[in-house]
Amino acid sequence: MSAGTSRRSVLAWLAGGGAFAALAQTSAFPEKGRTIRIVLGLAAGGASDAQARFVANKLAEVLQTPVIVENRPGASFILATEEVIRAAPDGYTLMYAPSSVVAQNPQTLAQVRYDPFRDLTPISLGARGPLVLTVHASVPARNVQELVAYIKANPGKLGYASFGTGTSSHIYGEAFARQAGLDVVHVPYKGGADAAKDFLAGRVQYYFDAAPNAIQNAATGKVRMLAVAAPRRSPMLPDVPTTTEQGMRGLDMPSWLGFYGPARMPSAVVDSLNAALVQVLAMPATREFFRQGAYEAESSSPQQLRELTRATYDQWGDIIRRLGLTKQSQ
Template identity: 55%
Template sequence: MNARRRLQALLALAMLPLAGTVAAQQEFPIPNKPIRIVVGFPAGGGTDLQARLVGQHLSQVLNVPVVIENKPGAGTMLAAMEVQKAVPDGHTLLYTPSSTLAMLPHSLAAVKYDTFKDFTPVSLGALGPLVLVLHKSIPAANVRELVAWAKANPGKINYVSQGVGTSAHLYGEIFARQAGIDMVHVPYKGANDVAKDFISGRVHLQFASSSAAVALAKTGEVRMIGVVAGKRSPLFSDLPTMGEQGVSGVDIESWVGYFGPAGMPPATVRKLNDAIGQVLKMPKLQEDYRQGGAEAKPSTPEEFARIVRGTYDEWAQTLQKIGYAKQ
């Protein structure tokens, strides 16, 4: 390579960060450029359906196409890393549960992102507690009866998760320790296999998302017996919390929200937040969410940032208390 070509190559490399900055500073939304909402689950699940419901209306509000991109794997980390490296122009968003950015950094050594340095909170999207669901083959109608049966039958109950270090795994670990029972952890790689084996009775217990719990309960093979929350959820007003049933420490509430990559212009964040808020306040959408076991819940970016920080700190304290080491 002669000197002139070498200089041209160096100049081109130097311009790459500037190109990203220019793109991020363009007025949002960029005409005809789609907004990608990245979801770390396969199509058809509760989180995916919520994103698709919002996407349909968001496209109309902002007058640009909105596409949902499913990127399952690594307990939602793949989706987070996809958004982490995106241009911060508002056209790439992550829609993800609290576990991705508030819990996994404390539970898994493989996490390669920083919750507060690599992402921009845009808006809360939905609330929905985790629900303790139990296969009907276990003769227990509530948590107290489950604990009594498990103590009388040590090691005969297994609980399922979508991988080591995920929320279902950690809540199972905390529950077993707090209740003084012996359960076997069975990690899976995919939600579809979890549901199939749960319904068949191959696995017995799971701390499931509210939307997954509703779907499982509709099969008639699984019953909901407790919610993970500090107080009863309006979605399941007749279902007692774990604390009400004598098991403390299983009460960190779950949410799902919208994030962009770090460095998004404040005006872009505000415009996205306003548009998402408009959509989440639509009565029909709110009813669709409720039918799926979730509560549509917008917020300001500032409120959402405080929620993220609070949940992140709660998980740090809880895992420290039980002596959990990163896997």
């Protein structure tokens, strides 16, 4: 290769942003001392909040820069999602979101203006875990059949809580009510922590809750866990039968949380964040923390999360169509 050819090749390589540019981006991210935000569309105090804060602390150690969690509750995660979408795609604004944000909200809420495949960058899966059907202790039901019988004996008098309209807890509740032919009232909240206050006080009678919240609430003695909405029993809740075991079909959809950023993030930044999250989520301390809440800490590649998002979106879309649910205003 001549000197001229070599020089042209190098210039073309640099101009095209090849490996050198990617390496430079990786080495520059994150800037030391610059804060990374993890936006969470739920109130502080819930299980997802605890998971996000645990990961943020470990991520700060790995990346050697501050990582904080910012709570932006309300509108079924729409406010938080839109904030992340509007942020600069530089890796300093992320979102920890349940699958409902990308798989259900766009198909159930009229206010949603974002496209999860166009407007967000998948970074890594964070956790998997089931929802658990729980009832307040004032409800004299010890299993799904007894709950159905009690609700039918009190038509229109009972309410079920959800994380918010269009979320997985809402759709599970609606599917449960439709399948059993129940006359109940849906009461949406701004997240698990807000729902728990009314649920523990008995102002709502049952609730498809995230497993960590369900375990915590059951420990108070004010609520009982009746069923796990999953294909198999949870290793953390071996004595709680599944909804399928108790005759309720179609309530075993996947439930997970993942890390996303705005669209158009540089691949080198995505790779840096992914590598750090993979490391954090594989730590024994992280896995144990999540396990105590009946969740499994689990990472993925960005592409795997993109594929999981699409598959879950399609699965929930099928359920939403079969239930005849239309987009609702909050």
